[in-house]
Amino acid sequence: MKKFVLIVAGGRGSRMKQAVPKQFAEIEGKPILMHTFEAFLKYGEEMDFFLVLPETEIPVWKKLCKKHDFNLQHSLVAGGETRFHSVKNGLAAIGDEGIVFIHDGVRPFVSVQTIENCFKMTAEKGNALPVIPVSESVREVLNGGTRAVNRNNFFMVQTPQTFRVSAIKNAYNQNYSEKFTDDASVLESSGEAINLVEGNRENIKITWPADLKIARALMNS
Numbered sequence: 703m704k705k706f707v708l709i710v711a712g713g714r715g716s717r718m719k720q721a722v723p724k725q726f727a728e729i730e731g732k733p734i735l736m737h738t739f740e741a742f743l744k745y746g747e748e749m750d751f752f753l754v755l756p757e758t759e760i761p762v763w764k765k766l767c768k769k770h771d772f773n774l775q776h777s778l779v780a781g782g783e784t785r786f787h788s789v790k791n792g793l794a795a796i797g798d799e800g801i802v803f804i805h806d807g808v809r810p811f812v813s814v815q816t817i818e819n820c821f822k823m824t825a826e827k828g829n830a831l832p833v834i835p836v837s838e839s840v841r842e843v844l845n846g847g848t849r850a851v852n853r854n855n856f857f858m859v860q861t862p863q864t865f866r867v868s869a870i871k872n873a874y875n876q877n878y879s880e881k882f883t884d885d886a887s888v889l890e891s892s893g894e895a896i897n898l899v900e901g902n903r904e905n906i907k908i909t910w911p912a913d914l915k916i917a918r919a920l921m922n923s
Contacts, residue, residue, distance in 0.1 A: 703825065704800030705749040706867065707742050711735055711807025712756055712781035712788040723759060724908055725807045726766060729921050734908060735763070736772050737810035737921070742803070743774070745817045751776035753807070754792040786882050790874045793867075801825065802870060803862035804885050808908040811920055812862065812901075819899040820864035829894065830864045831886045832901030833857035859884060860901040869894065 711725040725735040735753075742749065755763055757780040766772070779795050781788035789804060796802060801824050803817065816832050823830035836853040863885040870885065873892040882888050886896045908917050 704797060705746075705821070706796045706800055706802040707749050707751045707862075708754065708789070708792045708796065708802055708804045709735070709738060709751065709807050710754045710781075710785065710788055710792065710804065712754055712785060723756075723762075724914075725755075726759075726762065727908075727914060729810070729914075729918050732770055733766055734810050734917070735807050736766075736770060738805070738807055738812075739772075739774055739776070741810055741812050742805075742817065745814045749803075750796070752779055752792050752795055753777070754779045754781045754788045756781050784878065786874075786878045786888065789885060789888075793871050793874055796867065798868055798871065800867050801864060802867050803864050804870075805862035806907055809861055809905055810908075810917070811904040811906060812860070813905065816860070816900070816902045816905060817862065819901075820862055823897050823899045824864045824866060827897045828866050828869055829886070829889060829897055830899045831896050832860040832862070832905070833898050834860065834901045834903050834905075857898065859886070860905050860907075865889060 726733045729737060751774065753776050755778065760778055777795060779792045782791050801821060803820065820830040820832055834857065836856045836858060840851050840853045840856055841848045842851050870889055873889045890896050904920055906913060906916060908914055
């Protein structure tokens with residue numbers, strides 16, 4: 703079965719409070735984005751890679767590839783106004799049949815086991831959403847107050863969110879809505895049930911300056 707990896711790195715990294723977009727910040731001498739590609743190569747090389755970047759950052763990425771001698775074959779796609787539009791642009795660039803892993807460019811620690819969990823579930827049931835249990839107490843804001851809720855009913859969502867290509871392409875034909883917080887919510891709104899699989903706790907999304915410190919510690923370990 704054909705496998706596609708769609709890596710989305712359309713963010714500007716404003717929360718990181720640095721001039722360099724977060725996907726280009728370096729860990730162990732290489733941009734985070736290159737480590738993310740390499741995480742999938744550990745799983746297997748028989749995949750087609752697509753990278754979505756803001757159009758203005760594509761020349762920067764090409765220069766970084768030359769600087770770091772990064773020669774992994776991949777196709778570049780210009781991002782859109784929102785993540786929804788960026789993913790939609792990326793999906794338009796890939797074939798119509800197979801399985802697609804849609805992954806955040808700033809999650810370089812996804813494990814081989816998580817990727818395999820996603821692939822197996824998608825091959826069997828059509829989609830897979832990697833999650834981890836909530837380990838802290840959770841409260842809900844409600845009617846001007848708050849209340850405790852059962853954390854066992856909630857999970858933290860990760861990527862790669864994985865789908866049969868035809869189904870997720872069809873879901874992305876609908877109009878954008880602010881309720882679409884991720885790719886699974888787009889598919890779910892088209893009437894599909896979402897299947898959960900086990901993720902890995904190291905698979906953090908590098909968003910804040912503290913995340914970068916954690917990422918460097920993980921890489922060193």
